[in-house]
Amino acid sequence: SSELTQDPAVSVALGQTVRITCQGDSLRDYNANWYQQKPGQAPVLVIYGKKNRPSGIPDRFSGSSSGNTASLTITGAQAEDEADYYCNSRDSSTNVLFGGGTKLTVL
Amino acid sequence: EVQLVQSAAEVKKPGESLRISCKGSGYSFTSHWISWVRQMPGKGLEWMGRLDPSDSYTIYGPSFQGHVTISADKSISTASLQWSSLKASDTAMYFCARLQLSSIGYYFDSWGQGTLVTVSS
Numbered sequence: 001s002s003e004l005t006q007d008p009a010v011s012v013a014l015g016q017t018v019r020i021t022c023q024g025d026s027l028r029d030y031n032a033n034w035y036q037q038k039p040g041q042a043p044v045l046v047i048y049g050k051k052n053r054p055s056g057i058p059d060r061f062s063g064s065s066s067g068n069t070a071s072l073t074i075t076g077a078q079a080e081d082e083a084d085y086y087c088n089s090r091d092s093s094t095n096v097l098f099g100g101g102t103k104l105t106v107l
Numbered sequence: 108e109v110q111l112v113q114s115a116a117e118v119k120k121p122g123e124s125l126r127i128s129c130k131g132s133g134y135s136f137t138s139h140w141i142s143w144v145r146q147m148p149g150k151g152l153e154w155m156g157r158l159d160p161s162d163s164y165t166i167y168g169p170s171f172q173g174h175v176t177i178s179a180d181k182s183i184s185t186a187s188l189q190w191s192s193l194k195a196s197d198t199a200m201y202f203c204a205r206l207q208l209s210s211i212g213y214y215f216d217s218w219g220q221g222t223l224v225t226v227s228s
Contacts, residue, residue: 033214035152042202042218043152049211086152090213095168096142096154096206 004032004087004099011105012077020072022087022099030089032070034063037084037101046085047072074104082106109133111141111203111219118225119193126189127222129203136184137161140206142215143177143188147199157206158186193226200224 004024012018022032031050035043045054047063050070060075070089074081087099114128129141143155156167160179167177179186186203201222204215 031212033212035215037152042221043204043215044218045214045216048207048214048216049209052211054216084151088152088154088214094166094213096157096213098144098152098154101151 004089004097006085006087006099006102008100009103009105011107012074013107014079015076017073017075018077018104020074020085020102020104022070022072023068024089024097024099025068026089026091026097027065027068027070029092032063032065032087032089034061034070034072035086035088036081037086038082043086077104077106079106109205109217111205111217113201113203113219113222116223116225118227120228121195121226122192123226124189124191125193125224126187127201127224129186129188129219131184131186131205134205137181140208141179141186142204142206143175143186144202144204144215145171145199146202146221152202155188155201160184160186193224195226195228197224198226 034047037043046061051063062073064071084101086101110132112130137160140157142157145153154168155171158165158177160181176189203219205217
């Protein structure tokens with residue numbers, strides 16, 4: 001199927017590690033990317049090509065993938081990391097896919 | 108610095124037409140695809156389509172083919188999204204984004220600030 005599935009909400013204690021996942025058949029063939037979106041703002045790319053960080057993105061953000069699941073890990077979550085996170089990839093027809101988004105709460 | 112600057116918010120009535128725009132600067136506009144992404148109130152991101160500004164070749168997402176038109180004027184480094192007859196269900200925030208097509212994937216490395224479109228009678 002050409003869908004990407006994310007958990008709607010995840011929470012993490014301040015300073016702890018959290019993993020946000022994205023599942024889909026297309027992830028077996030194509031890399032995932034991750035975006036952070038805070039209320040009232042445009043999304044920001046935090047991980048591309050499965051595990052690469054754009055300049056300016058803190059190294060507490062990392063990406064990985066196994067089989068049909070891609071993961072975004074935040075090691076030592078900060079209050080400013082509270083946001084919605086979206087994965088994206090592509091399908092075999094060159095369509096762009098987005099996951100439904102995960103709302104991260106930092107407690 | 109790469110920038111995508113979008114046109115201002117719009118309030119329209121059902122049945123009216125609309126064109127919103129996205130002006131690129133700080134890079135070669137014709138060297139990168141541009142996409143439009145919809146975000147309905149309180150909902151997630153939806154890919155609408157992509158356009159190659161060098162020749163205006165366009166691919167639409169399955170849910171948007173026939174409902175919108177994506178175009179570009181490379182002489183002014185501007186992409187556009189237009190509707191011929193708006194519906195209330197078109198109410199949403201619309202983002203343009205620069206799309207990187209590479210061997211490691213398709214990803215959006217720069218985004219416009221968004222244009223809020225409100226359709227109400």
